[in-house]
Amino acid sequence: MEHLNQILEVCKKIKGFHNMVNKTQSDPNIDNYEVYAYKIIVELIQKLNNSGRTDEVKQLYLDIDKYVPEKNKKLKNALLNEYEIAQGITFLKSFPRHIQLVTTLQCNLNCIMCGDKKENVFISDKYLNDLIEIMPYLQFLTLRGGEVFYDKRIGRIIDESYKNGVKLSIVTNALLLDDVLINKLMYSDVALVCSVDSPFKETYESIRVGAKFDTLIENLKKIRSARKSKNFLVINMVVMRRNYNEIEDMLYFAKEYGFDLVTLCPIEGNTESSDENIFENNLDNSLVQKIADRREYFEKIANKLGIKLDNNLPCNVKYCGAKNINNISEENIEGGIDKKQETIILNNKQNEFISQEKNDNKLFCYAPFRQMFQPIDIYSCKPLCRCPVGNDEQNKNIVFEKQENIVLSSWNSNDMVFYRKNILMHKYERCSNVCLNAAQDTFEGKRILLWEVR
Numbered sequence: 001m002e003h004l005n006q007i008l009e010v011c012k013k014i015k016g017f018h019n020m021v022n023k024t025q026s027d028p029n030i031d032n033y034e035v036y037a038y039k040i041i042v043e044l045i046q047k048l049n050n051s052g053r054t055d056e057v058k059q060l061y062l063d064i065d066k067y068v069p070e071k072n073k074k075l076k077n078a079l080l081n082e083y084e085i086a087q088g089i090t091f092l093k094s095f096p097r098h099i100q101l102v103t104t105l106q107c108n109l110n111c112i113m114c115g116d117k118k119e120n121v122f123i124s125d126k127y128l129n130d131l132i133e134i135m136p137y138l139q140f141l142t143l144r145g146g147e148v149f150y151d152k153r154i155g156r157i158i159d160e161s162y163k164n165g166v167k168l169s170i171v172t173n174a175l176l177l178d179d180v181l182i183n184k185l186m187y188s189d190v191a192l193v194c195s196v197d198s199p200f201k202e203t204y205e206s207i208r209v210g211a212k213f214d215t216l217i218e219n220l221k222k223i224r225s226a227r228k229s230k231n232f233l234v235i236n237m238v239v240m241r242r243n244y245n246e247i248e249d250m251l252y253f254a255k256e257y258g259f260d261l262v263t264l265c266p267i268e269g270n271t272e273s274s275d276e277n278i279f280e281n282n283l284d285n286s287l288v289q290k291i292a293d294r295r296e297y298f299e300k301i302a303n304k305l306g307i308k309l310d311n312n313l314p315c316n317v318k319y320c321g322a323k324n325i326n327n328i329s330e331e332n333i334e335g336g337i338d339k340k341q342e343t344i345i346l347n348n349k350q351n352e353f354i355s356q357e358k359n360d361n362k363l364f365c366y367a368p369f370r371q372m373f374q375p376i377d378i379y380s381c382k383p384l385c386r387c388p389v390g391n392d393e394q395n396k397n398i399v400f401e402k403q404e405n406i407v408l409s410s411w412n413s414n415d416m417v418f419y420r421k422n423i424l425m426h427k428y429e430r431c432s433n434v435c436l437n438a439a440q441d442t443f444e445g446k447r448i449l450l451w452e453v454r
Contacts, residue, residue: 052362098371199253365445
């Protein structure tokens, strides 16, 4: 434990140390001193990077890395990753710390907002084996579909994640779960993200076509009964015309079934029902503004219920996306839009939060450096699921299946390097409107990857 004491002494010399680390993690009188120390180290170095204090990150890495045992691959990798970010490196020696992986395109539903093909396609055994190979370096793994539980290898992934101390999250419609799976998930401390777009049967079944609301409720009751203190339960609600007025009801629904967090995401792209996308294709100024005006109200309800709310909906109609600028009239926005403001919007740099990013060392988004989203198409790796897929055909010239490790080939693919370079140059042309509109305290691209070990 002496090496941990030495590391912490170095950390405490950082200016503002006690204000930067989470107060709940700064008490050394806890059961596992090693976990405490790792939480402090990883949180501190990330917050230094997020604050643009890159010189301090570099020095901190050089001062403490020598004390970290080689066998601690996860901590070694996290420190190297932050050091490379501070140096502005785009082809990384460090491994991804969070991977979001689409395991299959097969699904039991036909949701009106989903443009994915319902194909009987799964990740290869080679990819799965390569993923397990780097799990000792990984902090987080998120599995997505299609519907994840169509993949019969899910049990192996759960077991390997648990064995390697990887915090596993699974995005699911929760309809294919049974008693055995639920108990295994809860025992393994898996975080479940349940896709539920309405707390009411009629609306829910009209959005998630093929779903049975009664089956959902039955499974949510089982999850509520089986969950343990370390389990984390999330509801993901895609907001559109037919359910925007059910957000408050969803918060009460989440509380009733023991959820910890509700995430609100705007519907994106084309849908089967052409008028549902009120944020983009069929921009409804008054409706978007009405929803935005209730942000504080929704937050108060969530606080009263003791649950968290991650609201990714546009905070103002003028932030709905550059392609909708022609639909925005001055009478819909207080004070109107002057030419300078219009230019900012058209450049996809409309958010005040972005405009404040004046420090070249302080990046708008850290996702390309810390995590990756891997679709079934291994050529299309990107930082987050919302990031547009690149047009760079050079990735297809790489024969991924013959690489020593497919995951790491994707991690440093041309598209991922492209995103890193553009973020370093403060260019956001390929950034999603959801990210551009996100609040600073909930934006996934700046999220601190907290230390999770078992």
